[in-house]
Structure formats: C-alpha cells, structure tokens
Amino acid sequence: MxxxxxxxxxxxxxxxxxxxxxxxxxxxxxxxxxxxxxxxHSTVDPDFPLVQSIDGAHELGxxxxxxxxxxxxxxxxxxxxxxxxxxxxxGHWQEDPVSAHLPRLNVWAVALSADGQxxxxxxxxxxxxxxxxxxxGTQIRDHETKGSFGYCIDLSSDGRFIASGHENGAVYIFxxxxxxxxxSLAGLVKPVRTVAFSPLGSILAAAGxxxxxxxxxxxxGEQIGNLSGHSGWVTSLSWSSTGEYLLSGSVDxxxxxxxxxxxxxxxxxxxxxxxxxxxxxxPKSNRSECFATAGANRSVAFYREAxxx
Amino acid sequence: xxxxxPSPQNLVEEYIxxxxxxxxxxxxxPASQAQPSVTLRSxxxxxxxxxxxxxxxxxxxxxxxxxxxxxxxGKTAFExxxxxxxxxxxxxxxxxxxxxxTVTKRSVILYLGSEEWAxxxxxxxxxxxxxxxxxxxxxxINNIIEDLAYTIxxxxxxxxxxxxxxxxxxxxxxxxxxxxxILDARSSQDSxxxxxxxxxxxxxxxxxxxLIVEKEAVFHRLVRNNYHTTALAGEGxxxxxKGYPDIFTxxxxxxxxxxxxxxxxxxxxxxxxxxxxxxxxxxxxxxxxGSAAHAHDxxxxxxxxxxxxxxxxxxxxxRVMNYANKASSPLSMRDRQxxxxxxxxxxxxxxNGPETESRVELQRMLMLNIKAExxxxxxxxxxxxxxxxxxxxxxx
Numbered sequence: 001m002x003x004x005x006x007x008x009x010x011x012x013x014x015x016x017x018x019x020x021x022x023x024x025x026x027x028x029x030x031x032x033x034x035x036x037x038x039x040x041h042s043t044v045d046p047d048f049p050l051v052q053s054i055d056g057a058h059e060l061g062x063x064x065x066x067x068x069x070x071x072x073x074x075x076x077x078x079x080x081x082x083x084x085x086x087x088x089x090x091g092h093w094q095e096d097p098v099s100a101h102l103p104r105l106n107v108w109a110v111a112l113s114a115d116g117q118x119x120x121x122x123x124x125x126x127x128x129x130x131x132x133x134x135x136x137g138t139q140i141r142d143h144e145t146k147g148s149f150g151y152c153i154d155l156s157s158d159g160r161f162i163a164s165g166h167e168n169g170a171v172y173i174f175x176x177x178x179x180x181x182x183x184s185l186a187g188l189v190k191p192v193r194t195v196a197f198s199p200l201g202s203i204l205a206a207a208g209x210x211x212x213x214x215x216x217x218x219x220x221g222e223q224i225g226n227l228s229g230h231s232g233w234v235t236s237l238s239w240s241s242t243g244e245y246l247l248s249g250s251v252d253x254x255x256x257x258x259x260x261x262x263x264x265x266x267x268x269x270x271x272x273x274x275x276x277x278x279x280x281x282x283p284k285s286n287r288s289e290c291f292a293t294a295g296a297n298r299s300v301a302f303y304r305e306a307x308x309x
Numbered sequence: 310x311x312x313x314x315p316s317p318q319n320l321v322e323e324y325i326x327x328x329x330x331x332x333x334x335x336x337x338x339p340a341s342q343a344q345p346s347v348t349l350r351s352x353x354x355x356x357x358x359x360x361x362x363x364x365x366x367x368x369x370x371x372x373x374x375x376x377x378x379x380x381x382x383g384k385t386a387f388e389x390x391x392x393x394x395x396x397x398x399x400x401x402x403x404x405x406x407x408x409x410x411t412v413t414k415r416s417v418i419l420y421l422g423s424e425e426w427a428x429x430x431x432x433x434x435x436x437x438x439x440x441x442x443x444x445x446x447x448x449x450i451n452n453i454i455e456d457l458a459y460t461i462x463x464x465x466x467x468x469x470x471x472x473x474x475x476x477x478x479x480x481x482x483x484x485x486x487x488x489x490x491i492l493d494a495r496s497s498q499d500s501x502x503x504x505x506x507x508x509x510x511x512x513x514x515x516x517x518x519x520l521i522v523e524k525e526a527v528f529h530r531l532v533r534n535n536y537h538t539t540a541l542a543g544e545g546x547x548x549x550x551k552g553y554p555d556i557f558t559x560x561x562x563x564x565x566x567x568x569x570x571x572x573x574x575x576x577x578x579x580x581x582x583x584x585x586x587x588x589x590x591x592x593x594x595x596x597x598x599g600s601a602a603h604a605h606d607x608x609x610x611x612x613x614x615x616x617x618x619x620x621x622x623x624x625x626x627x628r629v630m631n632y633a634n635k636a637s638s639p640l641s642m643r644d645r646q647x648x649x650x651x652x653x654x655x656x657x658x659x660x661n662g663p664e665t666e667s668r669v670e671l672q673r674m675l676m677l678n679i680k681a682e683x684x685x686x687x688x689x690x691x692x693x694x695x696x697x698x699x700x701x702x703x704x705x
Contacts, residue, residue, distance in 0.1 A: 016660075016665065017665060017668065017669045017672070018669050018672065018673065020672075020676060034660075034668065034669050034672040035660055036660055059653075060649065060652045060653060061652075061660075061672050063672075063675070063676060079649060079652065079672060079675060080649060080652075080653065081649070124642065124645070149639065149678060151678070167639055167678065191639075191678075251623075275623065275673075277676070296623070296673075
C-alpha cells in the first residue's frame with residue numbers, strides 16, 4: 001500500500017552551503033549548515049518564511065542541531081568542536097548562559113532529552129557522555145566503548161536509553177539509570193551514521209553505509225527487521241509521532257517512508273541527486289503528517305501527506 | 310647621486326661579513342658579557358592571511374615585521390642548534406660565492422653532516438611529505454635560507470643555494486636559454502622542471518590544456534599511457550610537483566600561463582587532480598592562491614584560473630565505491646585537525662572567501678569522515694583517463 005506525500009513548498013537557498021542538520025519544534029524548523037549562522041523558519045505559515053537568523057553561531061559551520069520536545073531549548077555542535085545551547089522565548093532564540101559551562105566537550109554527535117535537561121554526546125573516540133544542563137553542565141555519565149568514531153547518538157523520549165552508532169559498525173544501547181549496557185547488539189558491518197528510537201522507545205532503528213535499516217527490539221536487543229531499498233549510504237532516520245512510519249534520507253538524494261506495520265517502503269521522493277543530510281518529521285498538529293528534508297541542495301523541502309488517503 | 314649600486318651578491322657578501330664581524334666582536338668579550346646572536350627577519354607572520362582581490366594571491370593581512378633572534382648558547386638546546394645551523398649555512402654560502410658556484414639545498418643538508426638529515430633513500434616516492442624526519446629538516450633549512458634572503462633583501466638565487474628541482478613535466482613544452490634548448494618535454498617521459506629565468510624562451514605549441522597532478526605515480530601512469538597526446542580534449546601538458554610543490558614548479562606553471570596569455574590572447578584551461586584528502590586540497594590551494602611561506606611574493610607564482618577536477622570525496626565515494634576499497638579510508642585524527650585548521654586559517658576557504666565549494670568539500674569530508682586517493686579511479690569506466698576526459702568536458 002503506497003502513500004502519497006506532496007511537495008508542500010520549500011525554503012529555497014536557506015543556506016549558501018550544504019545543510020547538515022535539521023531540528024523541529026511545533027512551530028519552527030532550525031537548520032544548521034557549513035555557514036556560520038543557524039536559520040529558523042516558521043512551519044506555521046505555508047510560505048515557510050525565515051523568522052530568525054542566528055548569525056555567527058559557529059564560525060567554521062555547524063554539523064548537528066537538536067531540540068527538546070517542548071521546543072524551548074536547542075543544542076548545536078560546530079566543526080571547531082564547540083557546543084552551544086540555545087533558549088527559546090516567544091519564538092525567539094538566544095544563547096543560553098549554560099553554554100559557557102560547556103567549553104570543549106569533545107563530542108561529535110549530540111542528543112537532548114525530551115525535557116531539555118540532559119545533553120548526551122558521543123566523541124571521535126567513541127566515548128559517550130551525559131551532561132546536566134540544569135546543573136551548570138556537570139557531567140553525570142561517562143561511558144567508554146571500543147574507541148571507534150561515534151557518528152550518531154539518540155536518547156529515548158522517556159529518557160531511559162541512550163543509543164550510539166560507530167565507524168566500526170557497532171551499535172550500543174545504555175540505560176541512563178544504571179549506566180550500563182543491558183545487552184550487546186549485533187551491529188552492522190559498516191559505519192553506522194544514524195540511530196533513532198521509536199516514540200515509545202520500544203524499537204531502535206540504525207543505518208549507514210550498509211544501506212539497510214536495521215530495527216532492534218530495545219527490550220531484548222534482538223534484530224526484528226531489515227528495511228532494504230536505499231542505494232546510497234543512509235544519513236538520517238526519523239520516526240513519525242505515532243511510530244507508524246519511519247523516514248530515511250540518503251546521500252543519493254532519496255528520502256523514503258517506511259510502514260512499520262508492513263515493513264515496506266511506501267513512498268520514495270527525490271528532487272535532486274544531491275546528498276540528503278537530514279530528514280525530519282514535523283511534530284504532529286491537527287494537519288496531516290508532514291516532513292522536511294535538507295542537504296547538499298541547500299534548501300529545506302517540505303512534504304505533506306495527501307489528504308483523503 | 311649614488312653612483313654605486315651594489316649587486317645582490319655584494320649585498321650578500323656584505324651581510325655575511327658584517328654578521329661574522331659582529332660575532333667576532335662578541336667572542337672577544339669576556340665570557341660573562343659575550344652574547345653572540347643572529348637576528349633574522351621572518352617571512353612568516355603569525356597573524357592572519359587574506360586573498361588579495363586584485364591578483365588572487367594569498368598575502369599576509371598585516372605588514373608588521375617579525376624578527377627572530379637566535380643566540381648562543383640560547384635558552385634551549387634547539388635555539389643553540391638553530392644558531393649553529395644558521396652560522397654553518399652562512400659559511401657555505403660565503404664559500405659558494407667565493408668559488409662562483411651554486412650549491413643545492415640537498416648538498417647543504419649533506420654538508421651539515423647529520424646522519425638523520427643525509428637520508429639517502431630514493432626520494433622519488435613522495436618522500437618529500439611522507440617521511441616526517443626528512444621533511445622537518447628540509448623545512449627548517451629551507452626556512453633559514455628563505456629568511457636569510459628576505460633579511461638581506463635579495464632573491465634566493467643570490468645566495469647561490471638552490472633546491473634541486475623536483476617537479477616533472479611531459480607534453481608539448483620547449484624551454485630555451487640563450488638559444489640552447491634546455492628542456493624538451495615532448496621527447497622525454499619525465500623532464501625535471503628547472504629554475505626558470507626571466508630571459509628564458511618558452512614554447513607550448515598546440516597545447517590545449519595543462520593538468521597538474523599531485524602524485525608522481527599518477528603522473529607516470531598518465532604519461533606512460535600517452536594521455537598528453539591522446540586526451541579527448543587534444544594535446545596537453547601534464548605536470549607534477551610531487552606532493553607539495555617547490556617554487557620552480559610553481560614559477561614554471563605561472564610562466565606557461567603568462568606565455569599563453571601573451572601569445573594567444575587567452576590561456577588554455579589549467580586543471581588540478583589531487584587526492585580527496587586535506588593534503589590534496591591544500592596542494593590545490595598552493596598552486597591556485599599560494600603558500601603561507603611565500604605570502605610576500607605569491608603573486609608571482611599563482612594560477613588564478615586553476616580548476617579542480619577532483620577527486621571530490623563527496624561525489625565519488627558514497628555512490629560509486631565499495632567502502633572496503635583500499636583507496637579510501639576513514640580520516641585520522643590528524644586529518645580532521647588539519648581540515649579544521651585549514652577552515653580556520655586559510656582565507657581562500659573562509660565563509661566569504663573565493664573557494665566556497667572547496668570549503669563545503671572539506672566539511673563534507675568531516676561529515677563522511679572519509680578520504681580517497683586518486684588511484685581509486687583506476688578501475689572506473691575507461692580508467693583514470695576516461696574519467697579525466699569526462700571531467701574536462703564537464704568543466705568547459
């Protein structure tokens with residue numbers, strides 16, 4: 001059963017260079033690129049107007065930006081190795097003073113807990129750390145793994161699990177409470193570039209250079225599914241708010257929507273052959289399901305589900 | 310009116326004489342008061358660099374002079390060692406001028422006599438930037454020679470110390486000096502690029518393009534396959550600087566460019582083929598904009614029209630190649646740090662600089678965490694040659 005998603009508009013040339021990361025709130029989308037500013041576009045208005053440009057955020061460009069569930073806090077990671085925390089008041093973002101306490105965390109990928117209090121990050125050497133942004137950025141967890149570059153990290157929405165994906169193909173799940181690995185996962189053979197917990201935290205999806213998306217049961221650690229169809233490295237994964245659909249983006253320019261019920265690809269979109277670096281569902285509102293994609297074409301493209309389907 | 314204009318060589322002799330004289334005076338003093346030292350003007354400013362919009366060359370943004378004083382015995386063993394090296398280099402130059410002969414930088418290194426410096430291994434295989442110990446002593450001595458020339462205010466040639474050339478050229482190029490052919494790259498598979506003089510005559514015949522390749526091994530492959538005569542784009546000239554280029558190679562390419570502009574009214578396209586790694590992009594930038602070490606005279610050596618054919622990691626690796634391919638590998642920590650310092654320090658790659666696409670390529674390299682060597686194109690459709698054919702057409 002295929003589903004139809006219609007091109008819904010775009011923020012053209014949102015950045016002068018590649019867009020590496022997207023983060024969403026209920027009303028806005030934040031984008032990070034190789035340029036020094038972060039851009040904020042409204043997703044309420046179908047013209048997707050630029051509502052704020054956070055200039056000079058990251059001098060050498062920014063590769064990751066994440067938000068909490070409420071959209072009150074964001075964290076961005078720059079190529080120079082710096083981490084910045086942003087607070088949102090009435091739709092306007094400004095740097096959070098807690099930034100000053102996070103000078104050099106030495107992390108590559110970052111994730112933020114649903115309440116925005118905890119920041120998780122994974123480093124070049126595969127170390128996983130957790131910092132309490134409510135306590136001046138004190139580090140509260142430090143897990144060592146096998147020393148392989150950490151490309152990606154995610155926190156489950158209930159805050160109980162952290163997952164990371166690495167250069168050597170390893171995928172790890174840690175419990176935040178005890179700070180240990182409940183089981184070891186059979187990883188992928190090739191680098192893992194993205195990991196994402198389902199909304200209820202029961203499934204972890206992981207993908208990367210092997211082009212196949214692997215689904216793990218987070219209770220047992222068993223693989224419960226493989227989604228194959230991408231012909232390029234998978235760079236990005238995002239779950240719809242209900243957990244029914246998984247969105248994936250690839251360096252070959254394609255984005256795919258997968259049904260969790262049938263484990264089949266139900267839609268494929270590509271407007272360009274240029275790499276997609278990030279694909280994200282927008283939070284559920286009273287409109288139909290929507291997602292956004294961005295990458296080497298330097299624009300943010302929006303899609304919405306065809307109604308009446 | 311000043312009737313006496315000293316020749317560069319006079320200036321050098323005078324400088325050496327005064328320096329030794331000053332040292333002698335110091336040495337005549339009681340040991341507690343003696344402070345033998347040499348002060349050099351340093352070419353490399355620790356400040357920032359800009360790309361000059363008029364001539365497209367990398368230059369220092371401030372004209373502040375930096376001098377460095379090396380004294381004996383100095384504060385550290387390293388300073389004492391540098392002082393010794395400077396004095397010995399000066400002695401070698403003095404002798405060379407007296408004997409009216411030119412010494413090579415390599416023989417300076419041999420003369421200085423350390424086992425470590427006198428590395429007799431075959432320098433052909435990219436050793437210039439692979440072997441760190443060798444490279445380090447080369448760099449230090451080269452810097453001392455350049456700083457001496459800069460301090461005295463003469464061209465390096467006046468010091469009678471020259472680096473042995475290392476660049477290679479093949480294709481339709483003939484170089485004549487005083488009527489004599491000193492280089493004919495049509496007849497040989499790899500002609501060494503010599504120092505080029507103002508009065509030299511150059512002819513590039515029908516050359517339709519100039520291709521600069523980073524690696525010597527790739528150069529030899531292309532020449533062996535006669536790419537310079539069989540390319541789809543017609544006959545052309547292939548050049549390698551064997552990694553980071555020497556100044557002769559850069560001067561030679563610049564002369565090709567100026568010659569074509571003068572004789573034909575327009576220049577053939579200049580292309581670069583480098584590895585998809587930080588060194589590859591740094592080498593491309595040196596040919597196009599110049600190096601930090603030559604911030605004071607880059608405008609004489611740059612190729613502002615240089616186009617980069619690749620290898621772009623982002624367009625080649627994720628789609629075409631198997632990750633297990635030997636010619637691609639993850640970035641090392643040193644690679645990643647090098648990319649970050651390139652993004653930070655080279656104005657060509659600044660966010661408002663002239664090389665936006667190279668800046669993006671460096672960032673994609675960090676994202677993908679991968680680098681790739683030109684050799685990975687050998688098993689492309691039509692081989693490396695077919696790949697270059699297609700690329701050259703797309704660029705035009």
